[in-house]
Amino acid sequence: MSIRKIVTLTEDVLTEGGREVSPTARVAVVAAIIKNPWAGQGFVEDLSAGIDGNASDIGALLAPRVLEALGSPAEAYGKAAIVGLNGEIEHGSGLIHTLAFGNHFRDAANATTLLPAVEKRGPAGVVFDIPLKHITDATIRSHHQSIEVRINDAPHADEIVIALAAAAQGRPQQRLAAFSTEAN
């Protein structure tokens, strides 16, 4: 695995809607910019070698870092794969949609649900939003949220940005009733 850069982003919301958010709401993202393992190989039918050689290592790198950046237990989480213009979206999906990748985060966060994801192809500096949902119950509406990320010089055409996001709480000022209270 060839990593060019590791980006860390935290957003602390102190007020929302003009009211104090207490405690401060934090969402953290850690992203690794890696060389696309299939760059320059044309259409590769079987992606398993590249997945086996990279997905677990990237998950093991990112999971502890995003939890450290969050600084408190994660209540919601999500992931991203942003593929440079020469690659296939399937390349990014291959790296993040495997248990070998996600279980590092799931185990470290004591989580059980599927990680919501964004997969996208774009130029360096493309803006992407990582969706997050609750770590043990994806129907908990208070924790549906997303965080916007942009890395000025990534991904290069032959790179992939792989990211994990974690939130220590639901949305600031969340006040929607639970799904279960809605009439059918």
Add this chain to the structure above:
Amino acid sequence: MNDQRLGIRKIVYYSEEILLENGAAPAIPAVRATAAAVVTNPWLGGDASDDLGKEVVQLAPVLARKLTDVLAANLGGVDAIEAFGKAALVGIDGEIEHGAALIHTPFFGNLVRESFDGESIICFADDRAEAGTSLVVPLWHKNAAATRTHYQSITTRIGDAPRPGEIVVVLGASTGPRPHSRIGDRLTDPIVKADTLGELVS
């Protein structure tokens, strides 16, 4: 005074750790980072001749303290920080002068220098723009501004800030030089003048 009364909406930290540049690991690894505070512009609706001093004294030192704390905590302490820079991005209902007021007085700069144990003038960028605009924050050495190895910059951007009535105040820092700095310095430069360059610029 609490954050809400000061109008601080959000604090955003962003860092980049470069492992490879042009395929090679930097001889001296460095992390570059920004800490940004989104604040309500306290001078909205005022006149171009208004005295900005009172709010500067109340707000600028608090922002300096918060942003230096965030950077020091994330970059491994004050001693690890070698370069710094600052920026203000004013929402479109404000004056550029409002951003300048928050970053260009001793109430911000002196606190940054004191916190980071630095002596240099702090290089800067400022602009007025819509939310989500990128701004390049220049950095140079905190004690020796002419140290060419440490001339670098980092791009900052917050998707939903500044709103028209807000200001984003940014502090940048780096723990080292550019990844493969190799363009000499003032001691090794040859004498360069138009007439020594001859035909190249004639």
